[in-house]
Amino acid sequence: MKGVRVGICGCGTVGTGVARLLTENRELIESRLGVRLILAKVADIDTETDRGMRFESGVFVSDARAVVEDPQIDIIVEMIGGKGFAKELILNALNRGKHVVTANKALLADFGDEIFAAASGKGVDLAYEASVGGCMPIIKTLRESLVGNRIRSMTGILNGTCNYILSRITEAGVDFQTALAEAQRCGYAEADPTLDVEGFDTAHKLAIINALAYGMRINLPDIYVEGISKITPLDIALAREFGYTIKLLAISKDRGDSVEARVHPTMITLSNPLSNVSANLNAITVAGDAVGDMMLYGFGAGMMPTASAVVGDIVDIARNMVSNSAGRVPLLAYQEKSLRPLPVMPMDQIVTNYYIRFAALDRPGVLSKISGILGDLSISIKSVHQKGRRSETAVPVVMLTHTAKEADVKSAISRICELDIIRDAPTLIRMEDANGDDPDMDIS
Numbered sequence: 001m002k003g004v005r006v007g008i009c010g011c012g013t014v015g016t017g018v019a020r021l022l023t024e025n026r027e028l029i030e031s032r033l034g035v036r037l038i039l040a041k042v043a044d045i046d047t048e049t050d051r052g053m054r055f056e057s058g059v060f061v062s063d064a065r066a067v068v069e070d071p072q073i074d075i076i077v078e079m080i081g082g083k084g085f086a087k088e089l090i091l092n093a094l095n096r097g098k099h100v101v102t103a104n105k106a107l108l109a110d111f112g113d114e115i116f117a118a119a120s121g122k123g124v125d126l127a128y129e130a131s132v133g134g135c136m137p138i139i140k141t142l143r144e145s146l147v148g149n150r151i152r153s154m155t156g157i158l159n160g161t162c163n164y165i166l167s168r169i170t171e172a173g174v175d176f177q178t179a180l181a182e183a184q185r186c187g188y189a190e191a192d193p194t195l196d197v198e199g200f201d202t203a204h205k206l207a208i209i210n211a212l213a214y215g216m217r218i219n220l221p222d223i224y225v226e227g228i229s230k231i232t233p234l235d236i237a238l239a240r241e242f243g244y245t246i247k248l249l250a251i252s253k254d255r256g257d258s259v260e261a262r263v264h265p266t267m268i269t270l271s272n273p274l275s276n277v278s279a280n281l282n283a284i285t286v287a288g289d290a291v292g293d294m295m296l297y298g299f300g301a302g303m304m305p306t307a308s309a310v311v312g313d314i315v316d317i318a319r320n321m322v323s324n325s326a327g328r329v330p331l332l333a334y335q336e337k338s339l340r341p342l343p344v345m346p347m348d349q350i351v352t353n354y355y356i357r358f359a360a361l362d363r364p365g366v367l368s369k370i371s372g373i374l375g376d377l378s379i380s381i382k383s384v385h386q387k388g389r390r391s392e393t394a395v396p397v398v399m400l401t402h403t404a405k406e407a408d409v410k411s412a413i414s415r416i417c418e419l420d421i422i423r424d425a426p427t428l429i430r431m432e433d434a435n436g437d438d439p440d441m442d443i444s
């Protein structure tokens, strides 16, 4: 084989990074792969912007469809994003028997079944390392390195925008809107930040890695999703006082005949390694029955870190081509016939610890009314904290619970909200690794 010909569709930030890496590290990559990776075509509708690199004559074109339909090209790298044209191009490429690399988590989370079926129907490879966690090799870890493990759980910080915002609220005490505006100025957040800050981007990623970890179908609609836009500096400051920090986590747990799959702001102890993952970084811990606990850490976005993952995929596919072994690793880690109809546990069934902050009038009997309702629903209080002194305005009353069932906590909160001493909607934050489950009640 003389070389493997690559066509990149979409030359924005990541597409440009891939082109740069394939060009600048060409000799290095060839010395590892054994054949040359030829950057045959790069397509983008914007042919004017200076991308800071020179393409060989005839390489840069405006028509991505023509690149997909070029019989000389072996691997299509989809870097366009979105679910319209990108989907059409990927299916077109797969149906023509071409291998595909993509970073498009939203597309895979929504249309994975159709896209993976098209790839396996044609016996070609579809690689998507950069779709989850940017440079972190979580897909390869789940598909290959941990193949001997039963995966017990995964806990990830998978959105750099949210992590940056929460880190800024924690460090500088600024509010959510100020931190978001800073993230936008730094280029970490999109002009429309909804996908990121409301947790949907993290859910797309969780849907993909859950399928790989447990041999289930990609199941986005069943994932519980709650974003960070309601997190206040007060909650972060209180969390810190109790020895916790707040992170937007993707949480998944093997529950035997079901799987927990949820995305929400979560309090974790300061001793949890994920608490030190700050700014726009990503990290994920995976627990396996043989490996124990392990963690990956790195940039979840950005030109060259993401390009690093994409080029890793291109080389994997090229290696399979060289050894004539496309499909060597199952696309979704499991053999198709072994995929399980594993349900996601309904959110009201999950059991965890809770931080609940009420805005309550500081009057005699307030705590007993609240704790009475919690007690009626068998919710055991671990500690109670009141901030501020007696006044006619509400003060924050925080309760940390022992493990309780979500459905019971929700019922208790709606009953507590009916009390005339409660002002505003309470804030509920789930806790992931509460410091033991000490039955002693601490009133401070």
Ligand code: HSE
Binding pocket: 131, 158, 159, 160, 161, 162, 188, 196, 201, 300, 301
């Ligand atoms: N928008 C994502 C983030 C990066 O903020 O982490 C791409 O998945």
